[in-house]
Amino acid sequence: ATGAAAEGAGRDPAVRGGAAALTGPGPGPGPGEAALEDNPFYGKYRHKIQELRRSSPDVFESRMEKRNEVKKQPVGYSKQTEFIKCMDEKAEALGTKSSKARFIKDKTLDSILHVEMVKEKSAEEIKQIWNQYFSAKDTVYAVIPVSNSVVLMHSRGQCEKLSFLFLYALPRKEGYEFFVGQWSGTELHFTSLINIQTQGETAPSHLVLYHYPELQKEKGIVLMTAEMDSKFLVVHEAQCLANQVQLFYATDRSETYELVEIFNHRPNEFKYMSVIAELEQSGLGRGLSPSQDSDKS
Numbered sequence: 001a002t003g004a005a006a007e008g009a010g011r012d013p014a015v016r017g018g019a020a021a022l023t024g025p026g027p028g029p030g031p032g033e034a035a036l037e038d039n040p041f042y043g044k045y046r047h048k049i050q051e052l053r054r055s056s057p058d059v060f061e062s063r064m065e066k067r068n069e070v071k072k073q074p075v076g077y078s079k080q081t082e083f084i085k086c087m088d089e090k091a092e093a094l095g096t097k098s099s100k101a102r103f104i105k106d107k108t109l110d111s112i113l114h115v116e117m118v119k120e121k122s123a124e125e126i127k128q129i130w131n132q133y134f135s136a137k138d139t140v141y142a143v144i145p146v147s148n149s150v151v152l153m154h155s156r157g158q159c160e161k162l163s164f165l166f167l168y169a170l171p172r173k174e175g176y177e178f179f180v181g182q183w184s185g186t187e188l189h190f191t192s193l194i195n196i197q198t199q200g201e202t203a204p205s206h207l208v209l210y211h212y213p214e215l216q217k218e219k220g221i222v223l224m225t226a227e228m229d230s231k232f233l234v235v236h237e238a239q240c241l242a243n244q245v246q247l248f249y250a251t252d253r254s255e256t257y258e259l260v261e262i263f264n265h266r267p268n269e270f271k272y273m274s275v276i277a278e279l280e281q282s283g284l285g286r287g288l289s290p291s292q293d294s295d296k297s
Contacts, residue, residue, distance in 0.1 A: 014117045015133045049198050109212040109223065123219040130223055140209070140226040140238045146216050148250045163264040167193070168244050169275050170237055171285040176276055179206070179241060186211040190241055192232075206232045209242055243284045 053060040109115055112133075118126050127143040134141035164183040168190065169176040178193040190207040212223040228238045251257050256278055262270045279285050 014114050014121070014129055015112065052199070107210050107227075109214050112225070113223075115214060119215075119218065123215075123221050126215065126219060126221065126223075134225060138230075138235055139228070140224075140235060140242045142224040142242070144211075144222045144224055144246075146220045146222060148246060163260045166248060166260050166263055167270075167272060167275055168241050168248075169272070169279050169285075170240060171279075178272065181241070181245070186213060188245060204229070207238050207241060209245065240285055244279065247278065247282050247284060 049060070113129070118129065121129070130141065130143050166181050168179045168181055170179060179190045180193055180196055181188055181190045183189075188209040188211070189205040190209075191203050191205055195203040195206075207226060207228045209224060209226050214223075216222050224242075226238060226242065228235075233241075248256060248260055259270075259274055259278065
């Protein structure tokens, strides 16, 4: 089960001290051109897109043309095979990295836990240590049984044809905001769809889920934690996205996982309302009422 921040507790000696949750400046509010104003999340991106329009008008116009092409295609049409690497490389080249959330590269399990020490403990004891430590953090975390692990599915090639992309729906008071999730190894990066449409490969991640399979063979568990852009998402929203990963990838319902395959391999058939229907049927987004949805613009 996953959890969010709760009351702090004493630190277990197996836990290292340096695993701080991410905080940092996120993408500014924004629209771009008149065509973007129909989007209910237009205001959130205003500053970012206006900055791009001022600094690189040619790039901005090119992105708008691409967005118009995308609008003619079904939702889910995407060929961002090197999305994560390009995002970091281009951000550094443009000198815009400082304006984004400072995610930790190559975040290892050993930077959080003394792995050799916890190998002497049972799976249940490791679960208690993990949950106790992260209960004091404002983040998302989980101890996932191997039988439900999406990471294990990928490592065994059980996700047919390597379906590394999917579209997730986050309930907002204005409706649903869509996020593209893309796997990069055992990390899952989430970025808002409108940000991808306007910024392309340089669109920053808003949430990264880190999965650690180091203990899956000996203990039968995969540990997970996250970093998020706290200017853009709060914990219960990040939690909703994280829960949807299990809903769509680790499901026993072939109809549900088929949406992932359609999104990746038959985009002309993809219907975004099917994602919303599955989410509403599962009840995962039920707690995200308008009163809970904080205004981050």
